[in-house]
Amino acid sequence: MLITPDYCMLMARYNAWQNSGLRKIVEKMSAAELDKDRGAHFGSIRATLNHLLWADQLWLGRFADRPGPKGWIEDSVDLTPTISVWGAERFRTDGQITLWSEGLRAIDLTGDLTWHSKAAGRxxxxxxxxxxxxxxxxxxxxxxQVHAMLTAAGQTPGVTDMFLMPET
Structure with missing residues (x-):
């Protein structure tokens, strides 16, 4: 077995911890700073955060067998209209990821996942x-990517080392 339910719970906690730190920074930034094209794959900080939220909702929907977000990858950058809406959705999604991970059993980590991929067209x-x-x-x-863009924007993102996560 490559991973265990404990691994998934640890990664869900790490995800929520890191996103909480990002939320505290970006909620204080102006829309102009968040939407400035910084040369990253998705352009801006907000676009990248939106894409990540969209992808998390997409994969969680597949894993939990429930609807994912609307739209496709090119729509992902506009998932939320403002950073405050993003923050609320991020918090909610991180809670759902945590609950999903806490409900996993070893048997849930066996076998294949089948889904329709728009990217592959099948x-x-x-x-x-x-x-x-x-x-x-x-x-x-x-x-x-967001960490690098925030640093370039003069912000000071927190530590990302998992061993420094509270209660690890």
Whole structure:
């Protein structure tokens, strides 16, 4: 077994901790600063945060067998209209990820996940464990982009080292 329910709970806690720190920073920034194109893949801080929220909702929907967000990847950058709406949705989604992870059992981490991929234009079926690992890795990847953009914008993002997470 590549991952365990405990791994998923740890990563869900890490995700929520990191997003909470980002929320505290971006909620104090102006819309102009958040929407400034900074040369990242999705352009701005807000666009990248929106994409990450959208992708988290998409994968969580697949894992929990419930509807995901509307739209497609190109729509993901406009998922929320303001950073305050983003903050509320981020908090709610992080809670859902935590609850999902707390409900996992070893048996839930076996077998394949089947879904229709718009990116591939067909039904996909892949082992669930690498998909869950992708879910958490994708979060870290895009938060790293946001961290770099915030630093370039003169902000001071908090530490990202997992061993410094409270209650670890």
């Amino acid at each position: 039904e996909m079926s892949k082992p669930i464990q690498p998909l869950i690992m992708h879910f958490f890795n994708h979060q870290t990847h895009h938060r790293g």
